[in-house]
Amino acid sequence: MFEHEANPDNIKKATFVVAIPSYNEADSIAFPVQQADQGIQLFFGDIDSVIINCDNNSDDGTKEIFLGIKTNTPKIYISTEPGVKGKGRNFRNLFKKIVELEAEGVVVVDADLKSITPKWIKHLGEPLFQDFGYVAPLYVRHKYDGTITNSIAYPLTRSLYGRRVRQPIGGDFGFCGKLAKIYLESDTWSEAIANFGIDIWMTTLAMNENIPICQAFMGRPKIHRAKDPGADLGPMFRQVVGTIFNMMIKFYPFWSNVKWSKPTSIFGFGLGETEMPPPVKVNKETLFTKFQNGFNTCSHIWEKILQKETVNKLQEVRKMNKDQFDFPTNLWINVLIDFTVAYRDKLWVEDELLDSLIPIYLGKTLSYVKKAERMSIRDSEEFIEEECLQFEATKKLLMKHWDGE
Amino acid sequence: MAKILVVDDEEHIRLLYSEELTEAGYEVITAADGYELTERIEKEKPDIVILDIKMIDYNGLDLLQDIRNKFYNLPVILCTAYDTFKEDIKSIAADFYVIKSFDLTELKKKIAMALEANIP
Numbered sequence: 001m002f003e004h005e006a007n008p009d010n011i012k013k014a015t016f017v018v019a020i021p022s023y024n025e026a027d028s029i030a031f032p033v034q035q036a037d038q039g040i041q042l043f044f045g046d047i048d049s050v051i052i053n054c055d056n057n058s059d060d061g062t063k064e065i066f067l068g069i070k071t072n073t074p075k076i077y078i079s080t081e082p083g084v085k086g087k088g089r090n091f092r093n094l095f096k097k098i099v100e101l102e103a104e105g106v107v108v109v110d111a112d113l114k115s116i117t118p119k120w121i122k123h124l125g126e127p128l129f130q131d132f133g134y135v136a137p138l139y140v141r142h143k144y145d146g147t148i149t150n151s152i153a154y155p156l157t158r159s160l161y162g163r164r165v166r167q168p169i170g171g172d173f174g175f176c177g178k179l180a181k182i183y184l185e186s187d188t189w190s191e192a193i194a195n196f197g198i199d200i201w202m203t204t205l206a207m208n209e210n211i212p213i214c215q216a217f218m219g220r221p222k223i224h225r226a227k228d229p230g231a232d233l234g235p236m237f238r239q240v241v242g243t244i245f246n247m248m249i250k251f252y253p254f255w256s257n258v259k260w261s262k263p264t265s266i267f268g269f270g271l272g273e274t275e276m277p278p279p280v281k282v283n284k285e286t287l288f289t290k291f292q293n294g295f296n297t298c299s300h301i302w303e304k305i306l307q308k309e310t311v312n313k314l315q316e317v318r319k320m321n322k323d324q325f326d327f328p329t330n331l332w333i334n335v336l337i338d339f340t341v342a343y344r345d346k347l348w349v350e351d352e353l354l355d356s357l358i359p360i361y362l363g364k365t366l367s368y369v370k371k372a373e374r375m376s377i378r379d380s381e382e383f384i385e386e387e388c389l390q391f392e393a394t395k396k397l398l399m400k401h402w403d404g405e
Numbered sequence: 406m407a408k409i410l411v412v413d414d415e416e417h418i419r420l421l422y423s424e425e426l427t428e429a430g431y432e433v434i435t436a437a438d439g440y441e442l443t444e445r446i447e448k449e450k451p452d453i454v455i456l457d458i459k460m461i462d463y464n465g466l467d468l469l470q471d472i473r474n475k476f477y478n479l480p481v482i483l484c485t486a487y488d489t490f491k492e493d494i495k496s497i498a499a500d501f502y503v504i505k506s507f508d509l510t511e512l513k514k515k516i517a518m519a520l521e522a523n524i525p
Binding site: 138161162163164166210212215217254257258259260261262263264265266378382 | 470473474477492494495497498499500519522523524525
């Protein structure tokens with residue numbers, strides 16, 4: 001029988017919450033729960049705390065595993081209705097619970113995390129009790145990992161809203177109780193946010209609410225269940241990018257007044273030597289083929305929504321063979337500018353429009369992979385920083401197109 | 406007129422920056438070390454800090470962290486003779502960094518950008 005909530009210790013109030021969203025994570029949830037429990041006991045031992053699993057009514061026994069793990073910290077399980085899925089919907093239930101518990105600080109960690117340590121809880125949680133309202137994670141990631149973040153989410157949020165948050169869709173982060181109320185009351189909720197758009201939505205709202213943001217250095221790379229990027233890209237890409245575009249429409253009055261960008265405070269040193277992330281394999285042939293195929297399947301959309309010179313430049317890139325392939329950063333920026341305007345003006349069916357960006361994004365990714373082949377992680381980070389400066393410097397062009405000039 | 410605080414333990418650098426940046430239209434004050442730097446910032450209220458990373462008794466990256474925690478939006482530009490500091494993650498709390506040079510073109514460009522940066 002379905003039970004929306006299980007609260008065996010009858011917890012009514014908690015100052016600090018560690019939350020773990022899940023869907024069918026029975027085989028992996030125990031580890032992050034144990035690490036969270038140790039983190040709470042070691043670093044927040046004098047604060048009333050609770051671990052919450054917010055779940056999509058998993059049918060693999062996630063709930064039973066979660067509630068069965070022996071912890072010193074009390075636990076609460078909450079679930080969406082049967083058949084209701086989506087990471088964002090889990091968060092919505094979480095926001096309600098946080099407001100009900102009157103929690104002051106909340107740390108969220110993924111259920112499939114294999115590299116979490118108790119110190120992650122400390123570093124994501126402590127700044128929330130020191131004047132910061134949102135704590136984003138700072139991991140060392142492999143240079144080919146997180147390409148949606150590197151090519152779209154980071155440069156766009158940074159240049160739009162002016163705050164340099166390197167992992168705006170990190171999945172593990174902290175936020176204050178005040179923000180939970182703001183999230184619940186926001187009128188920007190959408191189907192995309194109810195799914196994978198939730199992370200970028202939360203970061204964007206925190207920026208727009210002028211909540212003091214810091215980044216917490218996690219020391220260890222994020223290691224979690226490997227996903228097949230090909231299989232997952234479509235819906236996730238649509239939800240993340242669609243959410244970024246929707247937020248741009250909503251928050252135009254804010255971002256149109258932002259110039260350049262500012263850094264954040266950094267927390268979490270003293271984690272010892274930084275561990276290097278595992279290598280990520282990229283199939284350049286697939287990226288090249290999917291980019292080329294995009295001209296067969298999406299040209300009619302591109303010709304309708306992109307500036308003529310942008311289409312011409314794309315055709316030039318198309319003619320390059322794989323060895324000489326190069327997708328210039330300014331072309332990528334021009335493509336994104338045109339897509340954001342087309343999305344706002346509803347020049348094409350929303351999902352088809354977002355899907356048609358994927359082949360171009362894969363072309364941009366191929367170009368980055370080729371350039372980064374001989375780079376260290378640090379050098380690839382510098383390359384991304386340079387690209388971000390180009391995004392910021394091109395903001396005047398974005399404004400011009402948005403203002404219809 | 407924007408006020409710049411230059412923190413550097415090398416006297417010739419302080420003199421060079423003072424002269425060039427004053428000529429460029431800024432008010433420049435200097436500090437030879439990081440002693441009570443946040444207190445000094447509180448008192449002098451500079452619009453931007455130019456901070457040397459390697460000083461004899463002070464680590465510029467630790468000072469940067471103190472500044473960022475206390476003055477969330479105060480622009481800080483790191484100056485260094487070597488770029489190895491980039492290996493330290495703390496450096497990303499700076500607005501910009503520049504490699505020390507007698508040609509201050511890059512530094513002036515970064516100062517202008519940092520002062521222009523605006524979040525409503």
